Amino acid sequence: VNLPFALWSPLLPELPEVESVRHSLLPHLIGRQVARVIIGRTDIVTPPAAESHLPAHMLQGQVLQRLDRIGKQLLLHAASGQAIGIHLGMTGQCTVLRPGEQPERSDHIHMRWQLVDPARPAESSAELLFRDPRRFGELRWFACPEAVATFAARLGPDALAITGQDLFERAHSSRRAIKAVLLDQAVLAGVGNIYADEALHASHIRPRRAATRVTRAEYESLAAAIRAVLTSAVTAGGSTLRDYLDADGNRGSFAAAHRVYGRGGQPCLTCSATLKQCQVAQRTTVFCTNCQR
């Protein structure tokens, strides 16, 4: 079997896309050793370090043990306790290449990890690439598990499992627009512009309404909508990756069945009213003036 091996992540990665990337990377990374790190750019790594230190920070020589996700953050843990955070930003992509395979595009590749199976250290097992044309993404070095924990503590609970009670407690005292609160990763980790609009539409709440004015019952339906919209997107992302792996090499479309995102001026799929587009928290926002109150 000679399946295409490159697993590019999509544009605009939010939680579901990051989860798909995590899932697709897992079998190629876990248990492998980083034989060599090739640095394209130094300025995508946080905290900044001299180029001579970066290979070590990027886990050169270490055995990869775990790949976690919190919100939109990927956390790659080595057996040593050191870890790196991968944030895809807007256009970040992680790719795995089989030995001898060339990347589809060689521009904007900022980091490469050459991997081996520790049982057969002489031969390459695969290579992980981080590519990010717009460089809104970031690679972050953690010296120890405590540093990871400190970083994770700044993020809210993962949106995939958010409860109405939890969302209510974390959001309802804010006077900001509810959409701005949903986008705040310290409140809730993983929701971006697309799924914020989708979840607000599904729960009939206007994006600009102050979070204080959202009722307890509405927080319940909002949390349920967030879970539902993200869960179905995780499933869709998975199926898209499977499509990509079929004989055609067809990448499939990541343009999910969005009901409001990107549809300003078009009819609401629920009530046919014209969807309104505006800015909330400096983000393009689409909502239905009829369905959402």
Next chain:
DNA sequence: AGGCGATCCTGAGGGC
């Protein structure tokens, strides 16, 4: 406190 603008960056898409 929180809204707002500016900042980082490139590529896609529209207009001519």
Next chain:
DNA sequence: TGCCCTCAGGATCGCC
């Protein structure tokens, strides 16, 4: 066919 313009987006920072 090509050029120029605008715009998109996540996160952070500084100002009001």
